[in-house]
Amino acid sequence: MKKIFLFSICLALTGISFSQNEKINVYPTHWWVGMKWSQLQLMIHSPGLKTSVQNVEIKYPGVKLVKVNRTESPNYLFLDISIASAARPGIVKIKLNRKNKQPLLLNYELKLKNKEDGKSRVQGVTSKDLVYLLMPDRFSNGDPGNDFFTDMRDTGHDRKNPFDRHGGDLQGVINHLDYLKELGVTTIWMTPVNENDMARTNEGGTSRSTYHGYAITDQYNVDKRFGGNALYKKMVEASHAKGLKVIQDAVYNHVGIDHWFIRDMPMKDWVNQWPEYTNTSYRDNPLVDPYASKYDKEISVNGWFTPFMPDLNQRNPYVSNFLIQYSIWATEEFGIDGWRVDTYFYSDSLFLNKINDALILEFPKLTVFGEAWVQSVVNSAYFSQNNYNISFKHNLQGVTDFPLHFAMLDGLTQPFGWTEGVNKVYMTLAQDLVYKNPNRNSIFLDNHDLNRYYSVVGEDFEKYKMGINWLLTLRGIPEIYYGTEILMKNFKSPTDAAVREDFPGGWQNDSLDKFLASGRTKKENEAFDYVSKLAHFRKTSSAITAGHLMQYVPVNGVYVYFRYDSKQTIMVISNTGTNPIQMDWASYSERLSGFSNIRNVITGEVKSLAGFEIKPKESYVFELQK
Ligand SMILES: [Ca+2]
Ligand SMILES: [Ca+2]
Structure with a gap:
């Protein structure tokens, strides 16, 4: 696929819709007074906006229009506005004056920042916590009424098809908060909840949905198949009320190709363009390697993740502002306690430091860790706060600790040797001096992209317990993948979908309900009880959680x-x-x-x-x- 074509096709498509409606979208959809991020850039999207609007007026005490920016596309305006610290909450009237037409009036709401930030919400996630990673489409279907919508591009919903949506949703998570409490976890991390209104993709002859959530088509909307923004807010609040925290999964590197701002791009360099389709090499080494070529670095960072996931150009300040403002917006809007950042090193490094700084300045207790799927401790530490004496340093609090993950699995599956087996765990931890704070790393035995842990240890229950012991007592923030506690198994064979099966009992007509002890086998109860006992003990143990x-x-x-x-x-x-x-x-x-x-x-x-x-x-x- 040639991406240059994409841009011109998009412009042609928007030309068709121009006369059909005057729907105006503004991002962020609203903002707050008293925010550190007070120089706001409003992205306004509507057909023909750039050419029809002659000037813009804002009259509101403490709010000033700084600049009207016009980009290549005829359908966007970017307004730089400044919000004084003394500004009060209310409706800011934004008047877009047009040639030979009525002016367009936008009512832009400034709300009051939540006083509970850093207390009962936006609490941060630490090594005192135990994170439970789940895929909302595969955990539990609390509302069969939202399984599909005829006005969305993909209406597939078939539990028998591993690549279809299965109907799981946020109500399903809300319904099982007590199960998570019983298990002893303190924090829920879900794969992305944002709208993925993607057409089905054809990958190697297989038709797939983006049930995983990593092909976002609208950041500002939680997918309505999960329950939408209102239910997400309710889910976070219900979690907080039960003493559970919530981590949101962020994707800065790419979006889905059906994202509205890809179908109608504000400017050509909104995404990283190549003369012909160029995939990322998925290599982190060129970013760390002192001998790396510029060629390899650019392929790693600016190559596309897949042909269906355009690579956002975060060096473009408009893209950078959009992503930073969304992240601040979602943190404040929903009160989430942390972010896990997908495909961390594939984004522009300067942008990554900028967005982290902006988030932490706004929410000092917020936790941010990034997915750094790398092979060595040196590289893992490179992408987070480290003790290296180098000119560019990443400021990320912690990473998903792949070196320790690989080491733990080697320790459980390889015969003991001078450098093999459990010596890998020992040697990996012995390199912790390179991290500023290894206790902020997320540690794990498996996740949605890896073979299921119980299968990796050959369904050997003794080994299973050994790994659980390490996971829950080593340094870092432990993460348990949904189903590991009930011995769900499988390798990623033939595909990822095999390790993303539905949680038995999460659907109304499931024959067995493994959320209940009565639905689990003796062995599964042994596993659940083991994890639960250790998790509850861990909560009370100062030595494990902070020692x-x-x-x-x-x-x-x-x-x-x-x-x-x-x-x-x-x-x-x-x-x-x-x-x-x-x-x-x-x-x-x-x-x-x-x-x-x-x-x-x-x-x-x-x-x-x-x-x-x-x-x-x-x-x-x-x-x-x-
Ligand atoms: Ca549903
Ligand atoms: Ca990239």
């Missing part, structure tokens, strides 16, 4: 580490080797002195440290007692 970490060089396949503070010492011990090991505690006296007993935090059983033996594949979380 120090000390790890020991693994010996004979046995990996021992401690979480500790002045009040509590937790020891996590795992035997990844093939022999039972009689523990000689002499090497661990630095942390063990003064303690003689160990309490298993899952079973409550108390044992003496003396004479303790650990069998292969056993793993325990112990609280030390005197």
Whole structure:
């Protein structure tokens, strides 16, 4: 596909719609007084607007029109306005005076910023939290009435088709907040909820919907198949009322090709244009590599993620303003507690630092972490706040910690060796000195893009528990992927959809309801209870959630580490080797002195440290007692 064509086709299409309506869209849809982001850029979209509007008037105390910007497209105006700190909430009248026509009048609302920001909303997410990642289309269908809409481009809705929408929605999440409380999670992260009004795509001969949400077609609307803006607001409020936080998934790098501003682009360089279709190489190395070519860097950052996901040009200040203002808008509008930023390093680096600064300035407690799917600790730290002595530094709080993810899976699946198996976990954590604060990294065993954890460990329940122990007691913000707690399995074979199956019981006529203990098998209940017990213990443990970490060089396949503070010492011990090991505690006296007993935090059983033996594949979380 040649993208140059795209622009000219779009302009031709809007020419048709010009005389048909005078619908005016303004973004952001409203704003607030008392915001740090007080130099607002309003994007106004309506057919023929640029040419018909001669001048603009704003009369409102404290609000000043700074500049009217006209871009290449005839259908946009960008108004730079300044909102004084003394401005009061109210309706700002914006008058667009036109040649030989009535002026257009816009009522632009300035609201009062929520006083609960940083308290009961926009709270931030920390290592005290446990994040539950779910895909709203696949978790639970709380409203079969919104499964499809005939005025949307894709009306497919068939649960038997893994590439169709399945009807899951925000009401389904609201209906199961108590389930999440029971499980012991504190935070919900959903794949993007924004409107994806995309036509079906043909990928390798397969017709697909964008049920995953990463092909956004309108940032300012939550997809109505999920329940729309009002229900999203209700979902966040209902979560907060139950003591649960919410992380929203952001996509700055790309949008869906059916996005309204792609179908009618404000200017040619709104997206990264290439003489012919150019895909990103998906490589992070050129961005970190001191020897990288400019060619490789540009392919990584400016290449398109897929032919259906145009690559936004964040070096364009209008694009940058649009994305920054939306992010601030959504945080304030919905009161979300954090952002997970998709495809982090594919966006322009200067833009990324700018948007992070703007968000944190506005909401000091807000958490922002980025998806950095990289292979090494060096690269992972490069994309977040780090201790490198280099000229350009990223300011991101934390990353999705892929190096630790790979290491944990190697530790669970590879035989123990000098650099293999659990030594990977040990060696990966031993490199934490490069991060400014590794405790802000999101850590995980699986997610919506990875093989399901239970399958990776060969459906071995002992190994499953070992990994859960690590996930919930190592440094960082643990994330559990929906269904891991009930042993949902599959590899990404034949496609991603295999690891994104519906949560059993989330649909009205499901034969089994695994949200309830009665619907789960004995094994599934064992798994659920294990995760739940450890998650609830974790909440109360100052050592795990905010204490120090000390790890020991693994010996004979046995990996021992401690979480500790002045009040509590937790020891996590795992035997990844093939022999039972009689523990000689002499090497661990630095942390063990003064303690003689160990309490298993899952079973409550108390044992003496003396004479303790650990069998292969056993793993325990112990609280030390005197
Ligand atoms: Ca539904
Ligand atoms: Ca890009």
